[in-house]
Amino acid sequence: MNLDATLNADLHCHSVVSDGTLTPEALVERAKAGGVQLWSLTDHDEIGGQQRAIDAARAAGLAYLTGTEISVSFAGRVVHIVGLGFDHESPEMIEGLRATRGGREPRAREMAASLARVGIHGAFEGALQYVGNPDLISRTHFARFLVEAGHCTDVPDVFRRYLTDGKPGFVPHKWAALKDAVGWITRAGGIAVIAHPGRYDFTPTEEYALITEFIGHGGRGIEVVTGSHTAAEFVQYADTALEFGLLASRGSDFHCPEESRIDLGALPPLAGRLTPVWAALEDRIHHRA
Incomplete structure (x- = not known):
């Protein structure tokens, strides 16, 4: 498999194991039908669906990277860190995510x-x-x-x-620390990626602080092409990846056929000047058994 920037990789997706509406097995079928060549299931703060996703992807002949999306608190906001290519049986990660889900x-x-x-x-x-x-x-x-x-x-x-800060129904939650989330991922052999950075409405100073602290803890990637980014943000975060020497990731953030902005496999490719995160994870990709 050619692992350059043109690969149709979708490395951000959710199932019924967190807040998606499809099973891991149904998502494999949908990804395959959408032309996805490399896929990852990244359920929120949970890796309980990973073995199902691995088994279904192998059966379908779809290359697969383990994944999760960890919620962390940073500068008074919730930021999401995607983990890719880690050992999904890591006791430290399993326990850390269990504690994060606890509240x-x-x-x-x-x-x-x-x-x-x-x-x-x-x-x-x-x-x-x-x-x-x-x-x-x-x-x-x-x-x-x-x-x-x-x-x-x-x-x-x-x-x-109703469900945002200052509205009826909003209740804050104590999430993981950025240092902990990145540590769980990297010590389990994976790569940590800042998810959809354009969503956080940070000032340039706050975004710089996030990226530099993330790198300081061992983070190595950033989502450039994702379902919640505009075409202008594709360019902006491609430049960010190059400026900070980060690997570039790509993922739809698919949750549900009726709700998601874009379907599995339908994103534009990464810019060819970027180094894709999957090129650094070649030895962690699960192929057909």
Whole structure:
């Protein structure tokens, strides 16, 4: 397999193991049908679906890299760090992610109580209907309930009105530290990548601080082409990757056929001047058994 920047790699995707709506097996089929040549399942703060994804990808003849997306707190915001190509049986990573997930149910109950105070009752039980993994109940599951119950028109409407800072239903969560997340990934043999940097609305100074601290902890990659970036941001973060000597990644951030901005395999390629993250992970790629 040619591992240059033209490879149709999709290294950011979610299943029912976190807040997606498709199983790992269904995602393999969708990725294959979409022309994906190298795929990764990156469920939020969870690697419990990795063996299923590996087995399904092998059976389909689809090259695969292990993955996860870890939520960290940085400068008062939640930032996501994607891990790729790590040992998915690493005890340190398994325990670290378990601890990170630990506060989600109490947080979810607080969110439901807050929504009840503005007249929306039964939100916790309603959100649970959309949860594949109870340890990972999240704002996305609440959003799906609020849309289905007719309180909002779509998922973005829910977040605008209820589930962001300062709105009814928002409850902060204590996430992992950036140093810990990058450490879990690298000590398990993988590469840490800053996910969708254009989403965080950082000032240039804050973004510089994030990138330099990330590199200082051993982080090596940044998502350049992703479903939430504009064409201008593809160029901006390609320049960022070159400026800081970071490997470039690419991923749709696919969650659901009805909700996601772009389908698996439909992203434009990385710019040829970039060094793709998968070129540094060749020995970690799972192929057909």
